[in-house]
């Protein structure tokens with residue numbers, strides 16, 4: 001991963017000075033079945049997220065230059081910031097102190113809550129929840145204890161799927177329909193997974209290689225298999241890191257989700 005430069009900005013909530021990284025590109029090694037593009041070394045998504053150490057406002061560099069109204073600022077400080085804890089519902093600390101940057105999955109969790117507080121569209125909130133989930137398989141978040149990881153996976157996946165579905169109507173990237181299906185399969189919701197994967201195959205104008213993957217994932221959903229896989233494993237039965245050359249890799253960043261109850 002390449003960091004082009006580091007700039008300083010003021011937190012839009014509390015004016016605390018925060019250092020922001022501007023990120024370049026990374027070396028792509030393959031892609032997982034939920035569209036995470038695998039990279040060597042530190043992943044770009046881990047460098048693209050920022051947290052104010054004082055008030056815990058979190059988001060992308062662009063979120064730190066937003067203009068936030070005084071009532072929204074007061075609401076964030078009084079109602080949202082106190083609920084941004086490292087590990088909700090657990091007595092196990094993940095080593096967070098006010099001066100320390102939390103793990104990337106926590107930063108994305110907080111960024112999703114920040115986006116919600118700012119009234120950003122559902123697809124923007126979904127993007128942050130999906131990335132929180134992706135971070136769980138990247139070091140250092142991947143080192144957390146299995147029981148905690150399992151509960152965080154459930155939390156991040158459930159919120160990501162909900163927001164993706166809410167945003168699907170206004171999201172023009174039809175590959176998000178695939179993403180809802182595959183995230184639902186990984187979340188053991190096989191009925192919803194089958195619905196969205198079938199819809200992607202039959203009705204959506206998505207990427208052809210994802211259509212082939214969706215057919216195989218649909219089979220797995222019908223067999224109630226929730227195992228995490230790479231796209232190479234899904235498409236070719238290959239082991240990670242042995243992707244066939246010439247694979248196209250779509251956008252790293254998810255957006256997208258539709259209200260409705262399939263669950």
Ligand SMILES: [Zn+2]
Nearest residue numbers: 011014052055
């Ligand atoms: Zn702040």
